[in-house]
Amino acid sequence: MKVTPTSIAGVLVIEPKVFGDERGFFFESFNQNAFNKAVGSKIEFVQDNHSRSARGVLRGLHYQIQQPQGKLVRVTNGAVFDVAVDIRRSSPTFGAWVGFELSEENKKQLWVPPGLAHGFLVLSESADFLYKTTDYYAPEHERCIAWNDSTLAIDWPVANPGQQPTVSKKDGAAPAFNSAELPD
Known part of the structure:
Protein backbone atom coordinates (compact mmCIF):
# COMPACT_ATOMS: atom_id res chain seq x y z
CA MET A 1 0.00 0.00 0.00
CA LYS A 2 1.03 3.59 -0.54
CA VAL A 3 0.92 5.82 2.54
CA THR A 4 0.95 9.61 2.20
CA PRO A 5 1.29 11.90 5.23
CA THR A 6 -0.86 15.03 5.28
CA SER A 7 -0.29 18.50 6.68
CA ILE A 8 -1.74 17.34 10.04
CA ALA A 9 0.56 15.04 12.02
CA GLY A 10 -0.77 11.50 12.15
CA VAL A 11 -3.44 11.88 9.47
CA LEU A 12 -2.56 9.56 6.57
CA VAL A 13 -3.99 8.84 3.13
CA ILE A 14 -3.71 5.12 2.45
CA GLU A 15 -3.95 3.71 -1.07
CA PRO A 16 -4.10 -0.07 -1.42
CA LYS A 17 -2.47 -1.99 -4.26
CA VAL A 18 -5.34 -2.92 -6.53
CA PHE A 19 -5.09 -5.91 -8.87
CA GLY A 20 -7.60 -5.77 -11.67
CA ASP A 21 -8.43 -7.26 -15.03
CA GLU A 22 -11.51 -7.90 -17.19
CA ARG A 23 -13.01 -10.00 -14.37
CA GLY A 24 -12.94 -7.19 -11.82
CA PHE A 25 -10.47 -6.33 -9.06
CA PHE A 26 -8.97 -7.52 -5.78
CA PHE A 27 -7.23 -5.62 -3.00
CA GLU A 28 -6.47 -6.04 0.68
CA SER A 29 -8.67 -3.46 2.38
CA PHE A 30 -6.94 -4.00 5.72
CA ASN A 31 -3.81 -5.76 6.94
CA GLN A 32 -2.98 -5.28 10.63
CA ASN A 33 0.80 -5.64 10.23
CA ALA A 34 1.01 -3.28 7.24
CA PHE A 35 -1.25 -0.74 8.95
CA ASN A 36 0.77 -0.74 12.19
CA LYS A 37 3.97 -0.28 10.19
CA ALA A 38 2.39 2.64 8.28
CA VAL A 39 1.27 4.49 11.43
CA GLY A 40 4.39 3.60 13.40
CA SER A 41 2.62 2.04 16.37
CA LYS A 42 0.37 -0.85 17.31
CA ILE A 43 -3.25 0.13 16.78
CA GLU A 44 -6.14 -2.07 17.85
CA PHE A 45 -9.58 -1.68 16.32
CA VAL A 46 -12.62 -2.59 18.41
CA GLN A 47 -15.61 -1.63 16.28
CA ASP A 48 -16.57 -1.52 12.58
CA ASN A 49 -19.31 0.86 11.39
CA HIS A 50 -21.17 1.21 8.10
CA SER A 51 -23.38 4.12 7.08
CA ARG A 52 -25.27 4.86 3.90
CA SER A 53 -26.18 8.43 3.06
CA ALA A 54 -27.78 10.26 0.13
CA ARG A 55 -26.22 13.00 -2.01
CA GLY A 56 -25.71 16.22 -0.07
CA VAL A 57 -25.79 14.62 3.39
CA LEU A 58 -23.09 15.97 5.68
CA ARG A 59 -22.22 14.05 8.84
CA GLY A 60 -19.98 15.76 11.37
CA LEU A 61 -17.84 17.21 12.68
CA HIS A 62 -17.83 14.53 15.41
CA TYR A 63 -15.43 13.54 18.20
CA GLN A 64 -15.48 12.13 21.72
CA ILE A 65 -14.10 14.12 24.68
CA GLN A 66 -13.40 10.85 26.49
CA GLN A 67 -12.65 7.53 24.81
CA PRO A 68 -11.39 9.34 21.69
CA GLN A 69 -11.70 7.24 18.58
CA GLY A 70 -9.12 6.79 15.89
CA THR A 76 -17.26 1.15 -0.87
CA ASN A 77 -20.04 2.70 -2.95
CA GLY A 78 -20.15 6.28 -4.21
CA ALA A 79 -17.93 9.19 -3.19
CA VAL A 80 -17.50 11.55 -0.25
CA PHE A 81 -15.40 14.55 0.69
CA ASP A 82 -13.85 13.43 3.98
CA VAL A 83 -12.50 15.93 6.53
CA ALA A 84 -10.31 15.68 9.64
CA VAL A 85 -9.93 18.68 11.97
CA ASP A 86 -7.08 18.91 14.49
CA ILE A 87 -8.65 19.66 17.88
CA ARG A 88 -5.55 18.70 19.90
CA ARG A 89 -4.77 21.88 21.86
CA SER A 90 -1.06 21.02 22.09
CA SER A 91 -0.72 20.45 18.34
CA PRO A 92 1.03 23.00 16.10
CA THR A 93 -1.83 22.47 13.63
CA PHE A 94 -4.61 23.02 16.20
CA GLY A 95 -7.69 24.24 14.30
CA ALA A 96 -6.37 23.13 10.89
CA TRP A 97 -8.26 20.78 8.61
CA VAL A 98 -7.51 18.46 5.70
CA GLY A 99 -10.00 17.09 3.20
CA PHE A 100 -9.84 14.36 0.58
CA PRO A 113 -6.00 9.37 14.72
CA PRO A 114 -7.64 9.89 18.13
CA GLY A 115 -7.95 13.54 19.09
CA LEU A 116 -9.34 14.84 15.81
CA ALA A 117 -12.86 15.76 14.74
CA HIS A 118 -14.19 14.04 11.64
CA GLY A 119 -16.93 14.57 9.08
CA PHE A 120 -17.88 13.89 5.49
CA LEU A 121 -20.11 15.19 2.70
CA VAL A 122 -21.68 12.80 0.19
CA LEU A 123 -20.81 13.77 -3.40
CA SER A 124 -22.51 10.91 -5.28
CA GLU A 125 -26.15 9.83 -5.52
CA SER A 126 -25.50 7.82 -2.35
CA ALA A 127 -22.44 6.54 -0.51
CA ASP A 128 -21.61 3.59 1.70
CA PHE A 129 -19.07 4.74 4.26
CA LEU A 130 -17.17 2.15 6.33
CA TYR A 131 -14.90 2.83 9.26
CA LYS A 132 -12.97 0.97 11.90
CA THR A 133 -12.62 2.62 15.32
CA THR A 134 -10.02 2.27 18.07
CA ASP A 135 -12.53 2.77 20.88
CA TYR A 136 -16.21 2.12 21.38
CA TYR A 137 -18.89 4.67 20.61
CA ALA A 138 -19.80 6.49 23.83
CA PRO A 139 -22.80 8.78 23.20
CA GLU A 140 -22.36 10.52 26.56
CA HIS A 141 -18.90 11.69 25.44
CA GLU A 142 -19.76 12.56 21.83
CA ARG A 143 -19.50 16.20 20.83
CA ALA A 159 -22.91 20.95 -5.64
CA ASN A 160 -24.52 24.38 -5.95
CA PRO A 161 -23.05 27.49 -4.30
CA GLY A 162 -25.33 28.65 -1.51
CA GLN A 163 -26.93 25.22 -1.21
CA GLN A 164 -26.97 23.87 2.32
CA PRO A 165 -26.12 20.21 2.93
CA THR A 166 -28.59 17.96 4.73
CA VAL A 167 -27.53 17.59 8.38
CA SER A 168 -29.02 15.97 11.47
CA LYS A 169 -30.69 18.11 14.13
CA LYS A 170 -27.70 17.45 16.39
CA ASP A 171 -25.19 18.54 13.74
CA GLY A 172 -27.32 21.54 12.82
CA ALA A 173 -27.23 22.73 16.44
CA ALA A 174 -23.49 22.11 16.91
CA PRO A 183 -10.72 17.29 25.03
CA ASP A 184 -7.87 18.34 27.34
Whole structure:
Protein backbone atom coordinates (compact mmCIF):
# COMPACT_ATOMS: atom_id res chain seq x y z
CA MET A 1 0.00 0.00 0.00
CA LYS A 2 1.03 3.59 -0.54
CA VAL A 3 0.92 5.82 2.54
CA THR A 4 0.95 9.61 2.20
CA PRO A 5 1.29 11.90 5.23
CA THR A 6 -0.86 15.03 5.28
CA SER A 7 -0.29 18.50 6.68
CA ILE A 8 -1.74 17.34 10.04
CA ALA A 9 0.56 15.04 12.02
CA GLY A 10 -0.77 11.50 12.15
CA VAL A 11 -3.44 11.88 9.47
CA LEU A 12 -2.56 9.56 6.57
CA VAL A 13 -3.99 8.84 3.13
CA ILE A 14 -3.71 5.12 2.45
CA GLU A 15 -3.95 3.71 -1.07
CA PRO A 16 -4.10 -0.07 -1.42
CA LYS A 17 -2.47 -1.99 -4.26
CA VAL A 18 -5.34 -2.92 -6.53
CA PHE A 19 -5.09 -5.91 -8.87
CA GLY A 20 -7.60 -5.77 -11.67
CA ASP A 21 -8.43 -7.26 -15.03
CA GLU A 22 -11.51 -7.90 -17.19
CA ARG A 23 -13.01 -10.00 -14.37
CA GLY A 24 -12.94 -7.19 -11.82
CA PHE A 25 -10.47 -6.33 -9.06
CA PHE A 26 -8.97 -7.52 -5.78
CA PHE A 27 -7.23 -5.62 -3.00
CA GLU A 28 -6.47 -6.04 0.68
CA SER A 29 -8.67 -3.46 2.38
CA PHE A 30 -6.94 -4.00 5.72
CA ASN A 31 -3.81 -5.76 6.94
CA GLN A 32 -2.98 -5.28 10.63
CA ASN A 33 0.80 -5.64 10.23
CA ALA A 34 1.01 -3.28 7.24
CA PHE A 35 -1.25 -0.74 8.95
CA ASN A 36 0.77 -0.74 12.19
CA LYS A 37 3.97 -0.28 10.19
CA ALA A 38 2.39 2.64 8.28
CA VAL A 39 1.27 4.49 11.43
CA GLY A 40 4.39 3.60 13.40
CA SER A 41 2.62 2.04 16.37
CA LYS A 42 0.37 -0.85 17.31
CA ILE A 43 -3.25 0.13 16.78
CA GLU A 44 -6.14 -2.07 17.85
CA PHE A 45 -9.58 -1.68 16.32
CA VAL A 46 -12.62 -2.59 18.41
CA GLN A 47 -15.61 -1.63 16.28
CA ASP A 48 -16.57 -1.52 12.58
CA ASN A 49 -19.31 0.86 11.39
CA HIS A 50 -21.17 1.21 8.10
CA SER A 51 -23.38 4.12 7.08
CA ARG A 52 -25.27 4.86 3.90
CA SER A 53 -26.18 8.43 3.06
CA ALA A 54 -27.78 10.26 0.13
CA ARG A 55 -26.22 13.00 -2.01
CA GLY A 56 -25.71 16.22 -0.07
CA VAL A 57 -25.79 14.62 3.39
CA LEU A 58 -23.09 15.97 5.68
CA ARG A 59 -22.22 14.05 8.84
CA GLY A 60 -19.98 15.76 11.37
CA LEU A 61 -17.84 17.21 12.68
CA HIS A 62 -17.83 14.53 15.41
CA TYR A 63 -15.43 13.54 18.20
CA GLN A 64 -15.48 12.13 21.72
CA ILE A 65 -14.10 14.12 24.68
CA GLN A 66 -13.40 10.85 26.49
CA GLN A 67 -12.65 7.53 24.81
CA PRO A 68 -11.39 9.34 21.69
CA GLN A 69 -11.70 7.24 18.58
CA GLY A 70 -9.12 6.79 15.89
CA LYS A 71 -10.89 6.04 12.62
CA LEU A 72 -9.78 4.24 9.48
CA VAL A 73 -12.38 5.31 6.92
CA ARG A 74 -13.22 4.30 3.36
CA VAL A 75 -16.04 4.34 0.82
CA THR A 76 -17.26 1.15 -0.87
CA ASN A 77 -20.04 2.70 -2.95
CA GLY A 78 -20.15 6.28 -4.21
CA ALA A 79 -17.93 9.19 -3.19
CA VAL A 80 -17.50 11.55 -0.25
CA PHE A 81 -15.40 14.55 0.69
CA ASP A 82 -13.85 13.43 3.98
CA VAL A 83 -12.50 15.93 6.53
CA ALA A 84 -10.31 15.68 9.64
CA VAL A 85 -9.93 18.68 11.97
CA ASP A 86 -7.08 18.91 14.49
CA ILE A 87 -8.65 19.66 17.88
CA ARG A 88 -5.55 18.70 19.90
CA ARG A 89 -4.77 21.88 21.86
CA SER A 90 -1.06 21.02 22.09
CA SER A 91 -0.72 20.45 18.34
CA PRO A 92 1.03 23.00 16.10
CA THR A 93 -1.83 22.47 13.63
CA PHE A 94 -4.61 23.02 16.20
CA GLY A 95 -7.69 24.24 14.30
CA ALA A 96 -6.37 23.13 10.89
CA TRP A 97 -8.26 20.78 8.61
CA VAL A 98 -7.51 18.46 5.70
CA GLY A 99 -10.00 17.09 3.20
CA PHE A 100 -9.84 14.36 0.58
CA GLU A 101 -12.21 12.65 -1.82
CA LEU A 102 -12.70 9.01 -0.93
CA SER A 103 -14.58 6.88 -3.42
CA GLU A 104 -15.28 3.38 -4.63
CA GLU A 105 -13.23 4.33 -7.69
CA ASN A 106 -10.03 5.58 -6.01
CA LYS A 107 -10.28 3.11 -3.08
CA LYS A 108 -8.35 5.55 -0.86
CA GLN A 109 -8.66 5.34 2.90
CA LEU A 110 -8.01 8.00 5.51
CA TRP A 111 -6.50 7.32 8.93
CA VAL A 112 -7.83 9.88 11.42
CA PRO A 113 -6.00 9.37 14.72
CA PRO A 114 -7.64 9.89 18.13
CA GLY A 115 -7.95 13.54 19.09
CA LEU A 116 -9.34 14.84 15.81
CA ALA A 117 -12.86 15.76 14.74
CA HIS A 118 -14.19 14.04 11.64
CA GLY A 119 -16.93 14.57 9.08
CA PHE A 120 -17.88 13.89 5.49
CA LEU A 121 -20.11 15.19 2.70
CA VAL A 122 -21.68 12.80 0.19
CA LEU A 123 -20.81 13.77 -3.40
CA SER A 124 -22.51 10.91 -5.28
CA GLU A 125 -26.15 9.83 -5.52
CA SER A 126 -25.50 7.82 -2.35
CA ALA A 127 -22.44 6.54 -0.51
CA ASP A 128 -21.61 3.59 1.70
CA PHE A 129 -19.07 4.74 4.26
CA LEU A 130 -17.17 2.15 6.33
CA TYR A 131 -14.90 2.83 9.26
CA LYS A 132 -12.97 0.97 11.90
CA THR A 133 -12.62 2.62 15.32
CA THR A 134 -10.02 2.27 18.07
CA ASP A 135 -12.53 2.77 20.88
CA TYR A 136 -16.21 2.12 21.38
CA TYR A 137 -18.89 4.67 20.61
CA ALA A 138 -19.80 6.49 23.83
CA PRO A 139 -22.80 8.78 23.20
CA GLU A 140 -22.36 10.52 26.56
CA HIS A 141 -18.90 11.69 25.44
CA GLU A 142 -19.76 12.56 21.83
CA ARG A 143 -19.50 16.20 20.83
CA CYS A 144 -19.64 18.03 17.54
CA ILE A 145 -18.51 21.26 15.94
CA ALA A 146 -20.55 23.22 13.42
CA TRP A 147 -19.76 21.98 9.92
CA ASN A 148 -19.83 25.56 8.60
CA ASP A 149 -17.76 27.16 11.36
CA SER A 150 -16.18 30.39 10.08
CA THR A 151 -12.97 29.93 12.08
CA LEU A 152 -12.29 26.52 10.53
CA ALA A 153 -13.49 27.72 7.09
CA ILE A 154 -13.73 24.23 5.62
CA ASP A 155 -14.14 24.40 1.86
CA TRP A 156 -16.93 21.84 1.49
CA PRO A 157 -17.55 21.06 -2.21
CA VAL A 158 -21.33 21.59 -2.24
CA ALA A 159 -22.91 20.95 -5.64
CA ASN A 160 -24.52 24.38 -5.95
CA PRO A 161 -23.05 27.49 -4.30
CA GLY A 162 -25.33 28.65 -1.51
CA GLN A 163 -26.93 25.22 -1.21
CA GLN A 164 -26.97 23.87 2.32
CA PRO A 165 -26.12 20.21 2.93
CA THR A 166 -28.59 17.96 4.73
CA VAL A 167 -27.53 17.59 8.38
CA SER A 168 -29.02 15.97 11.47
CA LYS A 169 -30.69 18.11 14.13
CA LYS A 170 -27.70 17.45 16.39
CA ASP A 171 -25.19 18.54 13.74
CA GLY A 172 -27.32 21.54 12.82
CA ALA A 173 -27.23 22.73 16.44
CA ALA A 174 -23.49 22.11 16.91
CA PRO A 175 -21.49 24.92 18.53
CA ALA A 176 -18.80 26.96 16.84
CA PHE A 177 -15.21 25.75 17.10
CA ASN A 178 -14.28 28.54 19.56
CA SER A 179 -17.05 27.58 21.98
CA ALA A 180 -17.01 23.78 21.56
CA GLU A 181 -16.08 21.55 24.48
CA LEU A 182 -12.76 20.06 23.42
CA PRO A 183 -10.72 17.29 25.03
CA ASP A 184 -7.87 18.34 27.34
